[in-house]
Ligand SMILES: Nc1ncnc2c1ncn2[C@@H]1O[C@H](COP(=O)(O)OP(=O)(O)O)[C@@H](O)[C@H]1O
Ligand SMILES: CC(=O)OP(=O)(O)O
């Protein structure tokens with residue numbers, strides 16, 4: 001079955017036409033730096049138009065699979081999109097302000113251009129529904145939390161799940177017996193503790209703001225920072241929301257949101273860029289330690305997504321100083337130019353370190369095809 005997959009990220013639109021029987025990519029492309037000066041498109045809607053124009057009209061598409069970031073408590077599995085589902089995804093936009101509107105723009109544009117094929121939403125949150133209550137519960141008033149759906153949902157689930165499966169194949173062991181820490185380091189970034197193929201904890205929360213230092217998002221903060229910024233600095237709620245989601249993270253610390261620009265600046269001697277990388281790596285190590293403890297053991301740390309797959313120096317930096325936990329990166333294996341899933345730790349006892357290219361599109365295509373085939 002040929003499935004056209006649309007992955008609208010916060011800064012990119014990735015699309016692929018996939019033959020799910022063979023896994024073959026019939027067509028693929030990416031629009032990057034969306035909304036940035038000199039980027040491939042000014043916004044997601046016009047980006048989708050470009051994509052669908054490039055696709056042409058005889059592509060024999062049997063289904064369209066859409067990445068949707070927030071599925072809330074309602075969507076825990078791939079879902080056929082109708083007008084009610086579109087409305088529900090729209091309602092969840094408040095909980096993923098950088099993503100659901102972008103995802104929805106893709107859904108609406110694609111449904112307009114391809115009205116006669118089934119459209120399937122595959123949710124970033126779905127994989128994390130296996131988290132136990134002690135991992136997803138915030139220690140606030142229970143009634144209030146329940147009424148407003150305030151809990152940890154977690155994101156990048158399609159990627160974490162796919163990468164965990166690939167990691168098991170590389171290690172040559174059944175996923176069911178593996179304890180993995182998956183580091184999805186892209187523009188958005190999150191860590192997941194995967195125990196026997198199930199997510200038991202993850203660094204993103206109610207929204208994709210919690211956790212690691214990202215391109216424009218702060219990640220973890222004392223929640224009182226928000227109150228302080230409101231009461232003392234006089235920022236409105238909307239200003240704080242925009243500050244933390246759109247002008248923080250690497251952008252807030254360095255003036256640059258793209259990791260390539262930050263590493264270039266650091267290499268050229270920019271001290272703020274260097275300091276930002278130190279904060280970025282410190283936060284990753286914080287979660288590696290935490291999830292090692294939550295998992296009660298560790299078979300592998302797995303790097304994936306734009307930064308995790310392509311930046312050897314940052315992989316080494318993220319895990320620096322963890323030798324005492326047996327977590328080591330082999331310099332030669334790490335820096336060797338290679339594309340596929342691979343081990344980059346020395347051949348010693350203890351946890352392995354892997355690089356595994358994510359393929360959210362293939363995972364979405366397979367899930368969409370399975371749903372459509374019934
Ligand atoms: N060679 C590289 N070195 C450092 N960072 C890189 C490299 N290649 C890509 N990246 C970074 O990966 C990030 C984009 O990752 P990606 O997973 O595509 O993001 P998203 O899906 O969240 O839009 C950008 O910050 C980009 O700079
Ligand atoms: C959930 C999320 O942060 O997605 P992305 O990495 O595509 O921004």
Ligand SMILES: [Mg+2]
Nearest residue numbers: 009186187188
């Ligand atoms: Mg992404």
